[in-house]
Amino acid sequence: MMIELQETAKTYESGGGRIKAVDNVSLKVDDGEFVAVVGHSGSGKTTLVSIMGGLTRPTSGRVLVAGTDIWTLDNEHLARLRSEQIGFCFQFSSLIPTLDSVDNVRLPASFASGERGSPARALELLETVGVKDKARAFPAELSGGQQRRVAIARALVNEPRIILADEPTGDLDEVTESEIMDLFQRLNKQGVTIVMVTHSQNLATKAGRILTMNAGALEAGAAV
Amino acid sequence: MVGINPKTDFTVGPWLKQNLNHTLGDNEIILGANAHIFLGKSESHPGDVEYFYGKPFTVVGILDPTGIGLDDSGFVTLSSVYDMAKGSEKTAIRKLEVNQGDISALMVGVDPNASRAEVAKNIEVLVPGVAVVSSKELMSSSISRQLESLTPGILLIGIGFWVISVLLIGALFSMIVNERRRELGLLQAVGATRKFIFRLVMLEAMELTAIGGIVGLALGSLVILLLKGPIASSMGIAYLWPGAWFIVLFAVGYLVMAVVTGIIAALYPAIVASRLEPYQAIRTGE
Numbered sequence: 001m002m003i004e005l006q007e008t009a010k011t012y013e014s015g016g017g018r019i020k021a022v023d024n025v026s027l028k029v030d031d032g033e034f035v036a037v038v039g040h041s042g043s044g045k046t047t048l049v050s051i052m053g054g055l056t057r058p059t060s061g062r063v064l065v066a067g068t069d070i071w072t073l074d075n076e077h078l079a080r081l082r083s084e085q086i087g088f089c090f091q092f093s094s095l096i097p098t099l100d101s102v103d104n105v106r107l108p109a110s111f112a113s114g115e116r117g118s119p120a121r122a123l124e125l126l127e128t129v130g131v132k133d134k135a136r137a138f139p140a141e142l143s144g145g146q147q148r149r150v151a152i153a154r155a156l157v158n159e160p161r162i163i164l165a166d167e168p169t170g171d172l173d174e175v176t177e178s179e180i181m182d183l184f185q186r187l188n189k190q191g192v193t194i195v196m197v198t199h200s201q202n203l204a205t206k207a208g209r210i211l212t213m214n215a216g217a218l219e220a221g222a223a224v
Numbered sequence: 225m226v227g228i229n230p231k232t233d234f235t236v237g238p239w240l241k242q243n244l245n246h247t248l249g250d251n252e253i254i255l256g257a258n259a260h261i262f263l264g265k266s267e268s269h270p271g272d273v274e275y276f277y278g279k280p281f282t283v284v285g286i287l288d289p290t291g292i293g294l295d296d297s298g299f300v301t302l303s304s305v306y307d308m309a310k311g312s313e314k315t316a317i318r319k320l321e322v323n324q325g326d327i328s329a330l331m332v333g334v335d336p337n338a339s340r341a342e343v344a345k346n347i348e349v350l351v352p353g354v355a356v357v358s359s360k361e362l363m364s365s366s367i368s369r370q371l372e373s374l375t376p377g378i379l380l381i382g383i384g385f386w387v388i389s390v391l392l393i394g395a396l397f398s399m400i401v402n403e404r405r406r407e408l409g410l411l412q413a414v415g416a417t418r419k420f421i422f423r424l425v426m427l428e429a430m431e432l433t434a435i436g437g438i439v440g441l442a443l444g445s446l447v448i449l450l451l452k453g454p455i456a457s458s459m460g461i462a463y464l465w466p467g468a469w470f471i472v473l474f475a476v477g478y479l480v481m482a483v484v485t486g487i488i489a490a491l492y493p494a495i496v497a498s499r500l501e502p503y504q505a506i507r508t509g510e
Contacts, residue, residue: 082414
């Protein structure tokens with residue numbers, strides 16, 4: 001089992017009331033699975049993958065990644081896990097504005113053990129995602145689609161076993177969207193576990209399993 | 225031109241001891257910083273030979289500017305003055321009327337704890353025909369006393385400015401951290417630890433305050449250099465630069481203080497930055 005959530009909940013205090021962003025969700029994602037999480041805006045999809053990735057602490061429940069209860073780890077080990085085991089793709093431009101494409105791709109490697117952060121490897125990954133010609137461009141010089149591709153290359157630099165993608169094709173044109181989805185499918189075939197948040201049912205059909213979130217709760221799991 | 229007894233003089237004596245490896249010789253002269261003007265020259269240099277009443281004197285040193293009358297003077301030995309006066313009958317157009325043993329003034333060094341007024345009164349009583357005059361030294365001492373009484377106030381104002389600068393730099397770094405929330409959250413998402421985020425903010429603060437310190441030091445030095453003339457002439461007191469080591473130590477101390485200010489000011493914003501939860505930082509930084 002690559003990811004397991006056990007009765008996980010996340011509650012926020014807001015305006016005197018309590019909002020249950022994630023409501024006692026239990027789920028299992030197998031090694032090498034491609035899972036799409038769909039649902040309306042505010043249904044808790046982003047919070048769910050953030051909990052899986054160790055970006056936000058659940059109010060209750062357990063989160064196991066490759067058998068490790070990640071919220072029992074100290075900050076050093078949790079940071080190491082995020083760096084080495086998980087690659088994140090966000091729904092917005094997530095590149096560091098003062099670094100060019102190569103250095104953005106190399107960034108996670110500087111926090112991890114091993115020697116994966118060479119410029120040659122960064123160039124190789126940029127070629128994989130189709131933006132090698134933008135290697136020395138800064139984020140402000142890239143289009144939205146190009147930024148998303150660089151971010152995917154960055155997510156791959158430490159050869160993570162899991163990719164957590166939050167609306168990775170949001171705001172992109174259909175052609176770029178299709179190319180990025182093809183890239184995810186190729187990675188999944190290579191054995192990478194992918195959990196992708198999307199509000200598009202059409203994109204979700206590219207995944208092996210669709211999970212639907214509604215008001216913080218998981219509605220159903222279905223094999224496509 | 226001032227004739228001094230090199231063995232007992234204490235006015236230019238300390239300078240002589242520090243800058244001239246030998247006692248002032250009979251045919252040697254030390255010039256004040258502006259004495260060249262009275263010699264009709266644009267500048268004077270050690271080694272130049274100047275003639276007074278037909279007697280040659282070799283310039284052995286130029287005094288640092290002081291802002292007082294010393295700048296316009298030349299210092300020779302008392303015996304040179306007598307020789308010059310004696311020889312002036314033959315070598316000069318007009319004879320110099322100074323006889324062997326004549327003196328115009330006797331400088332008296334007074335113990336710091338003694339009352340100058342009382343010493344002056346006693347001299348006048350004990351040595352008939354001698355008039356004791358208040359020198360500029362006395363005036364500068366009163367200015368010095370005034371400055372001493374102002375010092376605590378200046379110190380308080382300085383501390384006040386320092387506290388304000390700590391608060392301002394702290395507020396500035398809080399704003400920087402707030403504006404860069406998403407970036408800091410993203411760094412954590414790709415593997416940065418809290419310690420790394422803390423160090424990042426602190427190093428940036430140290431770097432910025434060090435640069436600010438260097439710029440401030442350069443600007444402050446420039447202002448002092450440009451204004452030292454007007455300050456000296458307006459106050460009528462000696463305006464001397466401290467020694468090189470003091471200046472170096474002051475500059476280093478000033479820079480260390482600037483960096484320490486940055487460290488103290490950025491401490492709270494750095495702690496806040498390191499405690500940001502990545503997900504919240506990324507969301508609220510959008």
